[in-house]
Amino acid sequence: MLEREKHSMEFEDSDNxxxxxxxxxxxxxxxxxxxxxxxxxxxxxxxxxxFEDLKLEVDNVKVIxxxxxxxxSLRKALRGQxxxxxxxxxxxxxxxxxxxxxxxxxGNVASIxxxxxxxxxAEQEQNETIxxxxxxxxxxxxxxxRKTRLDEHxxxxxxxxxxxxxLRNEELKNATRVHFESxxxxxxxxxxxxxxx
Numbered sequence: 320m321l322e323r324e325k326h327s328m329e330f331e332d333s334d335n336x337x338x339x340x341x342x343x344x345x346x347x348x349x350x351x352x353x354x355x356x357x358x359x360x361x362x363x364x365x366x367x368x369x370f371e372d373l374k375l376e377v378d379n380v381k382v383i384x385x386x387x388x389x390x391x392s393l394r395k396a397l398r399g400q401x402x403x404x405x406x407x408x409x410x411x412x413x414x415x416x417x418x419x420x421x422x423x424x425x426g427n428v429a430s431i432x433x434x435x436x437x438x439x440x441a442e443q444e445q446n447e448t449i450x451x452x453x454x455x456x457x458x459x460x461x462x463x464x465r466k467t468r469l470d471e472h473x474x475x476x477x478x479x480x481x482x483x484x485x486l487r488n489e490e491l492k493n494a495t496r497v498h499f500e501s502x503x504x505x506x507x508x509x510x511x512x513x514x515x516x
Contacts, residue, residue, distance in 0.1 A: 352384055352392040358399035359425040370425040389414050431466045443487040449513045456481050479505040
């Protein structure tokens with residue numbers, strides 16, 4: 320079948336055929352990429368995401384999809400003020416330039432010190448599960464790491480310490496102290512804490 324398809328498209332060699340198939344896949348890939356809607360409105364409407372969530376989403380899909388695919392999907396995802404801001408940019412603007420412009424207008428303006436202190440002062444809330452508590456501090460640390468460089472080991476160590484020290488229940492803290500003091504990974508500590516919960 321591949322031979323018939325190759326012959327019908329009149330390609331001289333299989334390398335050109337493979338290249339053509341890859342390009343057609345990449346050109347059509349944007350149809351399958353749907354980024355979450357973002358308008359820049361505050362508070363964030365129910366069917367939209369915050370700028371930080373959009374930024375994370377774009378960072379993740381940039382690794383998988385082509386520049387044009389991500390740019391096309393980003394144009395479709397923007398609404399309201401964010402869409403108007405993008406209309407003033409040059410058509411050949413890259414995804415990085417678009418995101419930088421959106422960051423200047425809708426990004427987090429808190430200083431690194433403010434975000435870091437928010438992370439370091441965080442504590443588990445009254446009805447917050449272990450998983451929710453872990454996710455919340457991971458998100459707080461993500462905001463910090465967007466403004467400063469931390470290696471993966473430092474991030475995991477900061478998460479491990481804040482996670483355990485911020486636990487609300489003293490009995491749970493005492494039960495998991497041995498796991499914390501043995502300097503096991505953040506993921507293991509979180510899993511061990513969930514077993515005691």
